[in-house]
Amino acid sequence: MFIIDPHCHMVSRTTADYETMALAGVVAISEPAFWAGFDRSPAGFVDYYRQLTEFEPKRAAQFGIDHYCWICLNPKEAEDLGKAKEVLAEIPKFLDKPTVLGVGEIGLNKNTPNEAKVFQQHVQMAIDTWEKSKAAGATGGHHLILIHTPHLEDKLKGTKWTLEMLKDFGSKIDHSRVLIDHVEEHTIKIVKDAGYWAGMTLYPVSKCTPQRAVDMIEMHGAERLMVNAAADWGVSDPLNTHRTMLEAKKRGHALETLMTVFYNNPARFFGQCPKFKPRPMRVEEVRE
Protein backbone atom coordinates (compact mmCIF):
# COMPACT_ATOMS: atom_id res chain seq x y z
CA MET A 1 0.00 0.00 0.00
CA PHE A 2 1.13 3.55 -0.72
CA ILE A 3 1.68 5.88 2.23
CA ILE A 4 2.15 9.62 2.57
CA ASP A 5 3.95 10.62 5.77
CA PRO A 6 2.55 14.05 6.61
CA HIS A 7 5.22 15.05 9.14
CA CYS A 8 8.77 13.73 9.07
CA HIS A 9 11.99 15.66 9.79
CA MET A 10 14.10 14.04 7.13
CA VAL A 11 17.06 16.45 7.48
CA SER A 12 17.79 14.45 10.65
CA ARG A 13 17.56 11.07 8.98
CA THR A 14 20.02 9.07 6.93
CA THR A 15 19.66 8.33 3.23
CA ALA A 16 19.16 4.70 4.28
CA ASP A 17 15.97 5.84 6.06
CA TYR A 18 14.66 7.21 2.77
CA GLU A 19 15.36 3.83 1.19
CA THR A 20 13.63 1.98 4.04
CA MET A 21 10.61 4.24 3.80
CA ALA A 22 10.43 3.78 0.03
CA LEU A 23 10.62 0.00 0.47
CA ALA A 24 7.76 0.29 2.96
CA GLY A 25 5.54 2.11 0.46
CA VAL A 26 6.14 5.78 1.28
CA VAL A 27 5.63 7.82 -1.90
CA ALA A 28 5.56 11.34 -0.45
CA ILE A 29 6.81 13.09 2.67
CA SER A 30 5.94 16.50 4.06
CA GLU A 31 8.67 18.02 6.22
CA PRO A 32 7.87 20.97 8.47
CA ALA A 33 10.61 23.36 9.51
CA PHE A 34 11.63 22.71 13.12
CA TRP A 35 14.19 23.11 15.87
CA ALA A 36 17.67 21.74 15.20
CA GLY A 37 18.37 20.90 18.85
CA PHE A 38 20.17 24.22 19.32
CA ASP A 39 19.22 27.84 18.59
CA ARG A 40 20.43 29.05 15.19
CA SER A 41 21.42 32.46 13.89
CA PRO A 42 19.11 34.09 11.32
CA ALA A 43 21.67 33.19 8.62
CA GLY A 44 21.46 29.58 9.76
CA PHE A 45 17.75 29.57 8.99
CA VAL A 46 18.32 30.63 5.40
CA ASP A 47 20.74 27.72 4.96
CA TYR A 48 18.18 25.41 6.57
CA TYR A 49 15.40 26.58 4.24
CA ARG A 50 17.73 25.93 1.28
CA GLN A 51 18.39 22.44 2.62
CA LEU A 52 14.63 21.83 2.87
CA THR A 53 13.80 23.22 -0.56
CA GLU A 54 16.84 22.21 -2.63
CA PHE A 55 18.73 19.30 -1.09
CA GLU A 56 16.07 17.10 0.53
CA PRO A 57 13.84 16.84 -2.58
CA LYS A 58 16.85 15.50 -4.49
CA ARG A 59 17.78 13.03 -1.75
CA ALA A 60 14.19 11.76 -1.59
CA ALA A 61 13.85 11.55 -5.37
CA GLN A 62 16.62 8.93 -5.51
CA PHE A 63 14.05 6.57 -4.00
CA GLY A 64 11.02 7.75 -5.92
CA ILE A 65 9.71 9.75 -2.96
CA ASP A 66 8.23 13.22 -3.49
CA HIS A 67 9.58 15.53 -0.81
CA TYR A 68 7.59 18.62 0.22
CA CYS A 69 8.27 21.04 3.04
CA TRP A 70 6.94 23.87 5.16
CA ILE A 71 8.78 27.04 6.10
CA CYS A 72 8.72 28.93 9.41
CA LEU A 73 10.58 29.88 12.54
CA ASN A 74 9.75 27.08 14.94
CA PRO A 75 8.15 27.96 18.32
CA LYS A 76 11.20 26.83 20.28
CA GLU A 77 13.21 29.69 18.79
CA ALA A 78 10.42 32.26 18.89
CA GLU A 79 11.30 33.70 22.29
CA ASP A 80 13.80 36.19 20.86
CA LEU A 81 11.53 38.67 19.05
CA GLY A 82 14.47 40.44 17.38
CA LYS A 83 15.68 37.23 15.82
CA ALA A 84 12.12 36.27 14.92
CA LYS A 85 11.70 39.52 13.00
CA GLU A 86 14.87 38.89 11.01
CA VAL A 87 13.95 35.28 10.21
CA LEU A 88 10.34 36.07 9.31
CA ALA A 89 11.57 38.62 6.78
CA GLU A 90 13.31 35.78 4.90
CA ILE A 91 10.35 33.38 4.80
CA PRO A 92 8.31 34.91 1.94
CA LYS A 93 11.27 34.34 -0.40
CA PHE A 94 10.80 30.62 0.08
CA LEU A 95 7.02 30.23 0.12
CA ASP A 96 6.77 30.14 -3.66
CA LYS A 97 9.49 27.52 -4.13
CA PRO A 98 8.17 24.50 -6.05
CA THR A 99 8.02 22.07 -3.12
CA VAL A 100 6.89 24.40 -0.30
CA LEU A 101 3.34 23.62 0.83
CA GLY A 102 2.85 26.45 3.30
CA VAL A 103 3.76 27.94 6.65
CA GLY A 104 4.69 25.52 9.43
CA GLU A 105 5.15 24.04 11.89
CA ILE A 106 4.26 27.16 13.83
CA GLY A 107 2.57 27.41 17.21
CA LEU A 108 3.37 27.33 20.88
CA ASN A 109 5.97 25.41 22.81
CA LYS A 110 5.91 26.60 26.43
CA ASN A 111 2.85 28.83 25.99
CA THR A 112 4.69 32.14 26.40
CA PRO A 113 3.46 35.57 25.22
CA ASN A 114 6.38 35.88 22.78
CA GLU A 115 5.61 32.50 21.21
CA ALA A 116 2.02 33.65 20.79
CA LYS A 117 3.11 36.89 19.10
CA VAL A 118 5.34 35.05 16.63
CA PHE A 119 2.59 32.51 15.95
CA GLN A 120 0.16 35.31 15.09
CA GLN A 121 2.77 36.95 12.86
CA HIS A 122 3.19 33.68 10.96
CA VAL A 123 -0.57 33.30 10.46
CA GLN A 124 -0.78 36.89 9.24
CA MET A 125 2.08 36.19 6.85
CA ALA A 126 0.25 33.12 5.49
CA ILE A 127 -2.65 35.45 4.68
CA ASP A 128 -0.64 38.44 3.43
CA THR A 129 1.70 36.51 1.12
CA TRP A 130 -1.12 34.55 -0.47
CA GLU A 131 -1.97 37.07 -3.18
CA LYS A 132 1.16 36.25 -5.16
CA SER A 133 0.42 32.51 -5.12
CA LYS A 134 -3.20 33.21 -5.96
CA ALA A 135 -2.07 35.05 -9.06
CA ALA A 136 -0.27 31.84 -10.08
CA GLY A 137 -3.59 29.95 -10.11
CA ALA A 138 -3.95 28.72 -6.53
CA THR A 139 -7.29 28.90 -4.76
CA GLY A 140 -8.14 29.63 -1.10
CA GLY A 141 -7.61 32.58 1.19
CA HIS A 142 -4.19 31.88 2.63
CA HIS A 143 -1.24 29.53 2.42
CA LEU A 144 -1.78 26.16 4.04
CA ILE A 145 -0.85 26.30 7.73
CA LEU A 146 0.68 23.48 9.80
CA ILE A 147 0.51 23.98 13.56
CA HIS A 148 2.59 22.34 16.27
CA THR A 149 0.97 21.88 19.68
CA PRO A 150 3.01 21.82 22.89
CA HIS A 151 4.21 18.69 24.64
CA LEU A 152 3.07 16.90 27.76
CA GLU A 153 1.53 19.08 30.49
CA ASP A 154 1.49 22.19 28.24
CA LYS A 155 -0.49 20.57 25.42
CA LEU A 156 -4.07 21.15 26.54
CA LYS A 157 -3.60 24.80 27.49
CA GLY A 158 -1.51 25.46 24.37
CA THR A 159 -4.02 23.81 22.06
CA LYS A 160 -6.91 25.81 23.54
CA TRP A 161 -4.91 29.04 23.25
CA THR A 162 -3.96 28.24 19.65
CA LEU A 163 -7.62 27.71 18.76
CA GLU A 164 -8.54 31.03 20.43
CA MET A 165 -5.85 32.89 18.49
CA LEU A 166 -7.01 31.35 15.21
CA LYS A 167 -10.55 32.37 16.05
CA ASP A 168 -9.38 35.97 16.40
CA PHE A 169 -8.50 35.93 12.68
CA GLY A 170 -12.19 35.36 11.95
CA SER A 171 -13.19 34.65 8.38
CA LYS A 172 -9.63 35.24 7.18
CA ILE A 173 -8.86 31.68 8.29
CA ASP A 174 -10.24 28.78 6.31
CA HIS A 175 -10.35 25.89 8.79
CA SER A 176 -10.03 23.32 6.02
CA ARG A 177 -6.60 24.77 5.15
CA VAL A 178 -5.15 24.34 8.66
CA LEU A 179 -3.62 21.16 10.10
CA ILE A 180 -3.17 21.04 13.88
CA ASP A 181 -0.61 18.44 14.81
CA HIS A 182 0.34 16.22 17.75
CA VAL A 183 -3.24 15.85 19.00
CA GLU A 184 -3.81 13.31 21.77
CA GLU A 185 -6.79 11.97 23.70
CA HIS A 186 -7.49 15.28 25.46
CA THR A 187 -7.11 17.57 22.43
CA ILE A 188 -8.35 15.68 19.38
CA LYS A 189 -12.02 16.47 19.96
CA ILE A 190 -11.66 20.24 20.32
CA VAL A 191 -9.50 20.39 17.19
CA LYS A 192 -11.84 18.27 15.05
CA ASP A 193 -14.98 19.90 16.43
CA ALA A 194 -13.58 23.29 15.37
CA GLY A 195 -13.35 21.99 11.80
CA TYR A 196 -9.57 21.76 11.49
CA TRP A 197 -7.54 18.83 10.23
CA ALA A 198 -5.78 16.91 13.00
CA GLY A 199 -2.50 15.02 13.03
CA MET A 200 -1.44 12.30 15.47
CA THR A 201 2.27 11.90 16.03
CA LEU A 202 3.79 8.53 16.88
CA TYR A 203 6.71 9.32 19.08
CA PRO A 204 8.17 7.32 21.95
CA VAL A 205 7.38 8.49 25.50
CA SER A 206 6.24 12.08 24.83
CA LYS A 207 3.46 11.58 22.30
CA CYS A 208 1.31 8.75 20.97
CA THR A 209 1.65 4.99 20.48
CA PRO A 210 0.26 3.06 17.48
CA GLN A 211 -2.36 1.42 19.71
CA ARG A 212 -3.61 4.74 21.12
CA ALA A 213 -3.62 6.31 17.66
CA VAL A 214 -5.90 3.56 16.35
CA ASP A 215 -8.12 3.98 19.43
CA MET A 216 -8.50 7.65 18.48
CA ILE A 217 -9.26 6.80 14.85
CA GLU A 218 -12.01 4.50 16.12
CA MET A 219 -13.44 6.94 18.66
CA HIS A 220 -13.19 10.18 16.69
CA GLY A 221 -13.42 8.93 13.11
CA ALA A 222 -10.99 8.87 10.19
CA GLU A 223 -12.32 12.06 8.66
CA ARG A 224 -9.78 14.93 8.66
CA LEU A 225 -7.30 12.81 10.58
CA MET A 226 -3.71 11.90 9.71
CA VAL A 227 -0.92 9.88 11.30
CA ASN A 228 2.76 10.79 11.18
CA ALA A 229 6.07 9.49 12.49
CA ALA A 230 7.61 12.97 12.95
CA ALA A 231 10.94 11.16 12.95
CA ASP A 232 13.68 13.61 13.82
CA TRP A 233 17.06 13.69 15.58
CA GLY A 234 15.56 12.30 18.81
CA VAL A 235 14.82 8.65 19.53
CA SER A 236 12.16 8.07 16.87
CA ASP A 237 11.25 5.74 14.06
CA PRO A 238 10.21 6.73 10.52
CA LEU A 239 8.21 3.51 10.26
CA ASN A 240 5.94 4.29 13.21
CA THR A 241 3.28 5.39 10.74
CA HIS A 242 3.44 1.88 9.33
CA ARG A 243 3.24 0.32 12.79
CA THR A 244 0.00 2.25 13.29
CA MET A 245 -1.34 0.97 10.00
CA LEU A 246 -0.40 -2.56 11.05
CA GLU A 247 -2.23 -2.13 14.37
CA ALA A 248 -5.34 -0.96 12.50
CA LYS A 249 -5.03 -3.89 10.11
CA LYS A 250 -4.67 -6.36 13.01
CA ARG A 251 -7.89 -4.98 14.49
CA GLY A 252 -9.72 -5.67 11.25
CA HIS A 253 -10.07 -2.19 9.78
CA ALA A 254 -11.05 -2.09 6.13
CA LEU A 255 -8.47 -1.36 3.45
CA GLU A 256 -10.55 1.70 2.59
CA THR A 257 -10.04 3.09 6.12
CA LEU A 258 -6.30 2.49 5.89
CA MET A 259 -6.25 4.25 2.52
CA THR A 260 -8.20 7.16 3.98
CA VAL A 261 -5.95 7.75 6.98
CA PHE A 262 -2.55 6.94 5.55
CA TYR A 263 -2.85 8.18 1.97
CA ASN A 264 -6.03 9.95 0.94
CA ASN A 265 -6.37 12.32 3.89
CA PRO A 266 -2.84 13.71 3.45
CA ALA A 267 -3.42 13.81 -0.33
CA ARG A 268 -6.64 15.78 0.20
CA PHE A 269 -5.22 18.26 2.69
CA PHE A 270 -1.88 18.86 0.95
CA GLY A 271 -3.59 18.69 -2.45
CA GLN A 272 -5.18 22.04 -1.67
CA CYS A 273 -1.74 23.35 -2.61
CA PRO A 274 -1.41 22.86 -6.36
CA LYS A 275 2.28 21.99 -5.97
CA PHE A 276 1.40 18.69 -4.25
CA LYS A 277 1.17 15.98 -6.90
CA PRO A 278 -0.28 12.78 -5.33
CA ARG A 279 -4.06 12.64 -5.71
CA PRO A 280 -6.57 10.62 -3.65
CA MET A 281 -7.01 7.04 -4.85
CA ARG A 282 -9.92 4.62 -4.75
CA VAL A 283 -9.69 0.95 -3.79
CA GLU A 284 -11.60 -1.14 -6.27
CA GLU A 285 -11.92 -4.89 -6.42
CA VAL A 286 -11.72 -6.26 -9.95
CA ARG A 287 -13.64 -9.46 -10.62
CA GLU A 288 -12.27 -11.32 -13.63
Next chain:
Amino acid sequence: MKTLPEKSRSAAEVLDTYFLETRAKLIEIAANLDRVDRSPELIQVRGDMRLTFIDRALEILRGPGPSRAEQIQRLYSKE
Protein backbone atom coordinates in the same frame (compact mmCIF):
# COMPACT_ATOMS: atom_id res chain seq x y z
CA MET B 1 -18.47 9.84 13.49
CA LYS B 2 -16.65 6.75 14.69
CA THR B 3 -14.54 4.60 12.34
CA LEU B 4 -14.88 1.00 13.42
CA PRO B 5 -13.31 -2.24 12.17
CA GLU B 6 -15.32 -4.27 9.65
CA LYS B 7 -15.89 -6.97 12.24
CA SER B 8 -16.18 -5.85 15.82
CA ARG B 9 -14.25 -7.83 18.42
CA SER B 10 -15.73 -8.90 21.71
CA ALA B 11 -14.37 -7.55 24.99
CA ALA B 12 -12.88 -11.00 25.64
CA GLU B 13 -11.03 -10.92 22.32
CA VAL B 14 -9.69 -7.45 23.03
CA LEU B 15 -8.57 -8.53 26.50
CA ASP B 16 -6.86 -11.60 25.00
CA THR B 17 -4.97 -9.33 22.63
CA TYR B 18 -3.81 -6.72 25.13
CA PHE B 19 -3.60 -8.54 28.48
CA LEU B 20 0.07 -9.51 28.31
CA GLU B 21 1.05 -6.04 27.12
CA THR B 22 -0.96 -4.48 29.98
CA ARG B 23 0.58 -6.87 32.51
CA ALA B 24 4.08 -5.97 31.28
CA LYS B 25 3.36 -2.25 31.59
CA LEU B 26 1.97 -2.63 35.12
CA ILE B 27 5.08 -4.55 36.19
CA GLU B 28 7.19 -1.82 34.61
CA ILE B 29 5.36 0.82 36.65
CA ALA B 30 5.82 -1.26 39.81
CA ALA B 31 9.52 -1.71 39.10
CA ASN B 32 9.99 2.00 38.40
CA LEU B 33 8.38 2.88 41.75
CA ASP B 34 10.44 0.20 43.55
CA ARG B 35 13.60 1.71 42.04
CA VAL B 36 12.68 5.08 43.49
CA ASP B 37 12.01 3.44 46.87
CA ARG B 38 15.37 1.65 46.84
CA SER B 39 17.30 4.81 46.10
CA PRO B 40 19.08 6.80 48.81
CA GLU B 41 17.56 10.00 50.20
CA LEU B 42 14.02 8.86 49.49
CA ILE B 43 12.78 11.63 51.77
CA GLN B 44 13.68 14.18 49.09
CA VAL B 45 10.83 12.99 46.88
CA ARG B 46 8.17 12.73 49.59
CA GLY B 47 5.35 14.99 48.47
CA ASP B 48 6.80 15.31 44.96
CA MET B 49 3.97 16.29 42.62
CA ARG B 50 5.01 13.63 40.13
CA LEU B 51 4.41 10.88 42.68
CA THR B 52 1.06 12.46 43.55
CA PHE B 53 0.26 12.43 39.84
CA ILE B 54 1.09 8.72 39.64
CA ASP B 55 -1.13 7.99 42.66
CA ARG B 56 -4.03 9.88 41.14
CA ALA B 57 -3.50 8.25 37.75
CA LEU B 58 -3.69 4.83 39.43
CA GLU B 59 -7.00 5.87 40.98
CA ILE B 60 -8.28 6.71 37.50
CA LEU B 61 -7.19 3.25 36.33
CA ARG B 62 -9.29 1.70 39.09
CA GLY B 63 -12.29 3.76 38.04
CA PRO B 64 -14.76 3.16 35.21
CA GLY B 65 -13.96 3.55 31.50
CA PRO B 66 -13.96 4.17 28.67
CA SER B 67 -12.12 7.51 28.89
CA ARG B 68 -9.31 6.68 31.32
CA ALA B 69 -6.57 7.71 28.87
CA GLU B 70 -8.17 11.12 28.36
CA GLN B 71 -8.69 11.55 32.11
CA ILE B 72 -5.00 10.88 32.79
CA GLN B 73 -4.01 13.29 30.02
CA ARG B 74 -6.18 15.97 31.63
CA LEU B 75 -4.84 15.19 35.09
CA TYR B 76 -1.35 15.87 33.78
CA SER B 77 -2.29 19.10 31.98
CA LYS B 78 -1.50 22.59 33.25
CA GLU B 79 -4.55 24.82 33.17
